[in-house]
Amino acid sequence: MRIVIIGNSATAVGAIESIREHDQSAEITVISDEGPMIYSRPMLSHYLAGEIDRARLAYRPSDFWTRHNVAVIADDAVVSIDPVGHSVETNSGRVIGYDRLLIATGGQPIVPPLPGLDLDGVFTFTRQGDATQLSRFLEGVNSPRALVVGGGMIGIKATDSLWKRGAHVTMVELAPMILAAALDGPASEMVCRLLRENGVDVRTENTVTEIHGEDGRVRYATLKDASTVECDVVVFGIGVRPNSGLANAAGLKVNRGICVDEFMRSSNPHIYAAGDVAEAYDLVVDMNRTVAIWPNAYRQGAIAGAHMVGIERPDPGGVAMNTVEVMGVPAMSIGNGNAPEEGHDVLVRLDESANVYRRLVLREGRLVGAILVGEIDRAGIYTGLIRNRIDVGQQRQRLLDGHMSLLSTPEQYRKHVVRGAGIEV
């Protein structure tokens, strides 16, 4: 069995660990257009903030490849897939045959086409190379001024990191509020207020239209509202789109991401896709969609890996979720936390002075989403209730109580969770 994996991030690691749990003989080859280091993308913000050094970006130790008996082709991009000949070809001309192929190419940062992108000081923020360059760039600037484009998760993380690095940050967001995809109004306002209180210039319903330079370096940017922002760096943190070009070219079925079944198989039974590039099942919205988050990437990789070596572990589906810490205040969004009140049973608790906010969304007695700001301990209890589709109609008010507890969940479910491994609800 020859297994080829394109990409060396969470999905690849999930797949490899899963394969090796069941099978020691498969030949695994990983091809990546980045270096051989398995680093953690979500940690780049911590790296940029100066909280960790480069070594701690490592998601798995450097002996991971050898210990799992994996051949790595690094710094070489796959340029095409031959689904008939069961092979892939790389930029350097290598052709590698496979019996099973996993496309784990992730996403690529969205950068709108606008003048000035070629200037020194324009960065994206999803790859180690971007973060390293940005970090180095900042070292050369005294009290840097940064413009962050995008007020979503990536933009916020970049903003928080740049702020921690001592930069003066202006953040522009096209939508009327920041973190619009994850949070609702009050939570978004709370985060926004925290940013502003700490000197971040947040501008909503606005975006950059042109970047102006001097001597090839960024000087200032023009915004949609015709105002200008003086800055040394512009960081695009709008989001990512699935990196599905290879799959498209290979004739696989692709919507926004590569379409996959519950075993992460694409429309070609020998080719799997998982992670940010795949359009897998989301159990909250009850449909397939791309959700570019780390836990999904790992889990889907593991499911794909298992299936390649004959272990059927159907994906129960993912739950969109994310967590971000702004100025030391954590915020979480789980599932449909910002669903509208119409058609939902919404519970809210707000303590503005303490920066605590909680919003729970129920539909037909079942929790479908949660937003937590400030107090986030034990938030996973909500995730569990969402994932297991537990009827919490009887417990609805207790769920909102200050001290979240397993004792606020239905007794049978609580006992199931407490018993731990392996007993169905």
Place this chain on the structure above:
Amino acid sequence: MKRIVIHEEHCIGCRLCEVHCLVQHSSSRDVIKAYRRERALIMPRLIVEESGPLSFALQCRQCDEPSCLEACISGAMHRDERTGAVVCDESRCVGCWMCIMVCPAGAIRQNLLGTHIASKCDLCYGAEEPACVANCPNGALTYEDIPDQEEGAA
């Protein structure tokens, strides 16, 4: 693997488990010194759930397919090779709270006592019996060999 089994019908809510957990994770391992000198810096790795007469001490349930391990962005959350326990390598944790967001038992908490990392049960690092089990006065916690099964809690 060996897991801590919770017997809620025997838990008397005395919280000696908390005391001994804290001592076990102190540098002195001495109950008085741990409280006198380190109380501000260490926290118990378990949570005592309490509502009326019902109570139980909750530690990491050691799921077969741990959500925290899936979700961990730093690789800090890992399975200890020797004991098979899911543990958090505190030198690698960056406190992103992904594990907290996904743990269905709510068994992981923020440790903000002079640090910024996830805090969870480590089964007392391969001890013959974790401190909470060894010091429960009423047999409300036992340490038993329970083989892995198909599904974790979530």
Place this chain on the structure above:
Amino acid sequence: MVLSYTMPAFVIERDLSRCISCQVCVRQCANDVHVYDIEDDCVHSQDAQCVGCHRCVTLCPTHALSVQRNPLAFRAHANWSDQALRNIYRQAESGGMLLTGMGCDQPYRIYWDHMLLNASQVTNPSIDPMREPMELTTYLGAKPERVAFSDGRVETEVAPQLRLDVPIMFSAMSYGSISFNACESLARASREAGTFYNTGEGGLHPALYQYGANTIAQVASGRFGVHLEYLNAVAALEIKIGQGAKPGIGGHLPGEKVTPDISATRMIPVGTDALSPAPHHDIYSIEDLRQLIYALKEATGYAKPVSVKVAAVHNIAPIASGIVRAGADIVAIDGLRGGTGAAPTQVRNNVGIPIELALAAVDQRLRDEGIRHRASLVVAGSIRSSADVIKAIALGADAVYVATSALVAMGCHLCQNCYTGKCNWGIATQDPYLTKRLNSDLGAQRLTNLLRAWSLEIKEMMGGMGLNAIESLRGHRDHLRGVGLNQVELDTLGIRAAGQ
């Protein structure tokens, strides 16, 4: 409230160099003695509420706590003891009867401690129980007058018997007076050790029917929980006439202890007081007693021995004789120091006679009347050790009942506050916060351990006396000698003085 003249009975000493303010003591005290002061991050103790049960002391992880008797001294007075004064203060404040729990705590002579056992030397070999078999098996029930044979086969029909692997049973404690977990511990330990426990007047909880083969079911004056299924679920029946701690007094389980479970088991409404009348209203004579004995035998097909339990009182010997003649298979006698969940203090401390004297008198009387074989004799009322057991058997008992020792094995510290329902050890309480404190697995284990330990000691002492069967010891008063007893006492006990 007017100032109370009653000063705390105990003083709590907290070693502040050891206390870590973990608040385990705060959580464990049902009497709210310990209070956490959040402002000063320290724990204070309100001595006045302390009953001296040592729960906090036992659980304190740093051994920072000690409970001392309050050294507060009254001017010494041989007549007016501190206790007498305190009792009057309390009654002057409350206007009520003084209540207490457990057995008589007054310093009456404990005859067990004035009797010594014999051992073999030179002329009669002792037996090493580690090498030779030792028989502790005891059968309780009426024994035949004589054994008749025909064609080499036994013709005599033997009355139903209880087979005990050790001559120690757990005496009557009702579900209500003690917690379900305590009942279950006793039941499980009985099965484990091959002996019996007694339901008291509490009926039998459905979950305990599985231990029926090791259960003696009581029928008392309130008839609580008595129905045909109950009678037939168990190994033997016991009619309770009296109790050593409160002879002549009935029982009273306050309504707050009558939980839904207890209500169902006792067959009374939830929350109502369970009042056991002082007498059985259908028993005013030996003949009446005989009727009840035979009613029970009839109800259970003459398959189970019937015991009659009485308190040791002045005329115990003729009373016991009457009971035997009424048809009882077992006579159980409960002495002055027998325990209780609740009794008026003055009754507990002043009514009845010590079990040692009662036992000797009854055994002798039944022998004199030639009816000793018609019933087994079980004694109760503060059997504290294996030595007490062996002395009781030498004095003439077939077996003993223990309750206080069993409670102590389960954690009881004899604070004598059972009647408050706040037992911190989870035994004499129905409070769900407290009953959990007795894990019946651990309770059963501790009880089983106790019986095992006592059995080993009994075998050791029997071996020393040159005996290899407990049967050979029964009523063998020559193995006893008295020390420090006067001639009347020696005569009543039927033993000689040491040295004789």
